[in-house]
Amino acid sequence: MKNKHLKILLSAPRGFCAGVERAIEIVEKSIKKFGAPVYVRHEIVHNKYVVDDLKNKGAIFVEELEEIEDRTRPVIFSAHGVPKKIPEDAKNYKMTYIDATCPLVSKVHREAENLHKAGYHLILIGHQNHPEVIGTMGQLPEGSIDLVQNEDEAKKYKPQNNKKISYVTQTTLSVDDTKDIIQILKDRFPNIKEPMKEDICYATTNRQLAVKNIAKKCDLFFVIGSRNSSNSVRLVEVAKKSGCSNSLLIHSQSEIPFDLIKDSNIIGISSGASAPEILVNNFINELKNKFTVSIDEVEIIKENVVFKAPKKLN
Structure with missing residues (x-):
């Protein structure tokens, strides 16, 4: 090989x-x-x-x-x-x-609190039992925020009271899926208040755009990340929807599917926002052991965002 x-x-x-x-x-x-x-x-x-x-x-x-x-x-x-x-x-x-x-999650928390104080009933678009969703819903008194997970739930959603309604979203969702859910809510509740600024974080958006950009050119697409990492799982979905139906998550227990790889000419690789670069390098090295490899890094945007650790730790 x-x-x-x-x-x-x-x-x-x-x-x-x-x-x-x-x-x-x-x-x-x-x-x-x-x-x-x-x-x-x-x-x-x-x-x-x-x-x-x-x-x-x-x-x-x-x-x-x-x-x-x-x-x-x-x-x-x-x-x-x-x-x-x-x-x-x-x-x-x-x-x-x-x-x-993460400061971007804290922003959603503050947004939810401010909307609640302003008399809104909230909808959170997100995935049940994800720690971020538990954290955001836990900012408000019981019963003042409802979870909507998909288009079907958005279509069936019934407000529990006659309060004005607004929505916030989990930061690691698929931009496209969220857009469809939001559209349903806006069609059903024309006065729903939306966030001042997109809740889905810059990194989630950028990584999804980067995958979209190359997926259709690939025979196989790999996302390095954990099974419980929401943003990594979303990247696999984005690759599939963007034209590479053979898209897989490579996690700590994964066997590398060399039989699939040997039948491919072009493979795409990305990694979730919580996956260190060493895992990407290790994966590429495994491929280099078996194949003659050429690498083309396709960058769509430079990121220069830095969040500082609290001063009290210095």
Whole structure:
């Protein structure tokens, strides 16, 4: 197979976004400042490689604060955001906490609160049980925000009261799918209030555009990322919809499908916003072991967004 030539179209931008970089930096700086262990509530970002690396450095991951045995140690909240109740619980436990919520998720939280205060009933477009959705819904009193997950639910949605309605969205959704759901809601509720600025984050949008740009030229498309990473799963869907029906997620347990690859001439590669570049390099190296590879990086936009870690960690 070694003399089989394989052309790789490498999607850019890909991989870490500013919110993920900041969250990882917060864990690393916390370990440096407070010593090990530090606790992290929920996976800091949805990637096994990143989580394992931080465990080796001294982070202990828990799902709930109640699991933390030594409450003199600091706890970090994940990039996905947490319900209001969690920081309150941490205060009651007299715990030091550091919030690594992505600033773009925090923006949605503030937006939801302001709309609620202004007398709106809210719709959140998102995926049930995703930590970001749990966090956003947890900013408001029970019953004041409803989840709509797809077009079907948007068509059937019935407001529970006669309040004005508005919507916000999860930051890691597919831009196109969300657009269709929003259109249904706008057709049904012409006065629905929309966010001042798009909620779907810049990194999600850019990565989806980059994949769209090359998918139709590819025989096979791979997205490097975790199964529980919403933005990675969306990238696979975007590649399929954009003309490459053979699109797959490569996660930590994946076997590389060499039999499919050997029947392909052009393959596309991208990675989710929580997947480190080393995983992309490792994947490409596996291909280089078996094929003659040429790589063409196709960049549609330069990203220069940086979110700084809290000053108290310096």
